[in-house]
Amino acid sequence: MPLLEVDDVVVQFGGVTAVDHASFVAEAGRVTGLIGPNGAGKTTCFNVITGLQKPNRGRVRFDGRDITRLSVPRRSRRGMARTFQRLEAFGSLSVRENVRVARDIHRGIAGLVRPASADVDGLLERVGIAAYADERADSIPTGTARLLELARCLACDPQLLLLDEPSSGLDEQETDAFGLLLARLAAEGRAIVMVEHDMDLVMSVCDEIHVLDFGRVIASDAPGAIRANPDVQRAYLGYSDVDEAEALGEQTMEMVL
Ligand SMILES: Nc1ncnc2c1ncn2[C@@H]1O[C@H](COP(=O)(O)OP(=O)(O)O)[C@@H](O)[C@H]1O
Numbered sequence: 001m002p003l004l005e006v007d008d009v010v011v012q013f014g015g016v017t018a019v020d021h022a023s024f025v026a027e028a029g030r031v032t033g034l035i036g037p038n039g040a041g042k043t044t045c046f047n048v049i050t051g052l053q054k055p056n057r058g059r060v061r062f063d064g065r066d067i068t069r070l071s072v073p074r075r076s077r078r079g080m081a082r083t084f085q086r087l088e089a090f091g092s093l094s095v096r097e098n099v100r101v102a103r104d105i106h107r108g109i110a111g112l113v114r115p116a117s118a119d120v121d122g123l124l125e126r127v128g129i130a131a132y133a134d135e136r137a138d139s140i141p142t143g144t145a146r147l148l149e150l151a152r153c154l155a156c157d158p159q160l161l162l163l164d165e166p167s168s169g170l171d172e173q174e175t176d177a178f179g180l181l182l183a184r185l186a187a188e189g190r191a192i193v194m195v196e197h198d199m200d201l202v203m204s205v206c207d208e209i210h211v212l213d214f215g216r217v218i219a220s221d222a223p224g225a226i227r228a229n230p231d232v233q234r235a236y237l238g239y240s241d242v243d244e245a246e247a248l249g250e251q252t253m254e255m256v257l
C-alpha cells in the first residue's frame with residue numbers, strides 16, 4: 001500500500017482548473033518526482049496534500065487513512081513535512097536556532113509520542129550547512145537557505161517529505177550532494193516527493209515520476225520511460241517529434257528532459 005495516495009483530486013480557482021482529476025501515489029523508500037510546465041498545478045497538489053488547499057473533489061490518503069479533511073497541524077503530526085517554493089525561515093534567527101525552533105515545536109506537539117529528538121548540529125551536518133550554524137538566516141545564500149528548510153523538515157523526522165523546487169539556488173556540486181542525500185533519506189524508509197525543474201537531478205534521483213500538464217496527470221513512469229514519452233515531450237515543448245523541433249531550430253527534448 002502506498003504511503004501517500006492522491007485520488008481524483010480537482011481544484012478550481014474561479015474559472016481556472018488548477019488540478020484536474022489528478023491521481024498519483026508516493027511510496028515509502030522511494031523518491032517520487034512531480035514535474036510539469038509552469039502553472040501545471042504542482043504546487044497546488046502539494047497544498048492539497050498538506051492541507052493548505054481544500055480540493056473541490058477527490059481524496060488524499062496517508063498511511064491508509066483518509067486525511068482529506070484533516071488540518072495542517074494534524075497532518076504534520078502524522079508525519080508529513082514540506083518545504084516551500086518561497087523560502088520561509090525566520091530571518092533574524094541563526095541557522096542553528098531555526099532548526100532548534102522547528103525541533104522544539106515538533107517535540108512540543110509530538111514529544112510524548114516520539115521522545116527521541118533530532119540532534120540539531122547533527123542535522124546541519126547532514127544537509128551540509130554546519131559552517132553556517134551561527135549566521136543569521138536572512139544573510140545566507142539562497143541554496144543554503146533551501147538546505148536549512150530541509151534541515152527544519154528533518155527535525156520533525158517525517159515519514160513523507162514534500163520538496164517544492166529544492167535545488168534552485170544550489171550550484172552543480174551542491175546539487176549532486178543533494179541528490180545523494182535524497183537517496184539516503186529514501187533508503188531510511190521515508191517517502192520523498194519532489195517538484196523540481198532540474199531535469200538532470202529529477203532523472204538521476206527519482207524512482208518514479210508523475211507528469212502534470214494543465215492539472216492533469218499525463219504520465220506516471222520510471223525516468224527512462226518518461227523521457228521517451230511523446231505526450232511528455234509535447235507538454236514541455238509543444239512538439240512530439242524531435243526532427244520537427246530541430247528543423248524549426250528549437251531545443252530538442254534531449255536538452256530539456
Ligand atoms: N490561490 C490561487 N488563486 C488563483 N489561481 C491560482 C492560485 N494558485 C494557483 N493558481 C493557478 O493555478 C494554476 C496552477 O498553479 P500552480 O499549482 O502554482 O502551478 P505550478 O506549481 O505547477 O507552477 C496556475 O494557472 C495558477 O495561476
Ligand SMILES: [Mg+2]
Nearest residue numbers: 042043044085
Ligand atoms: Mg509551483
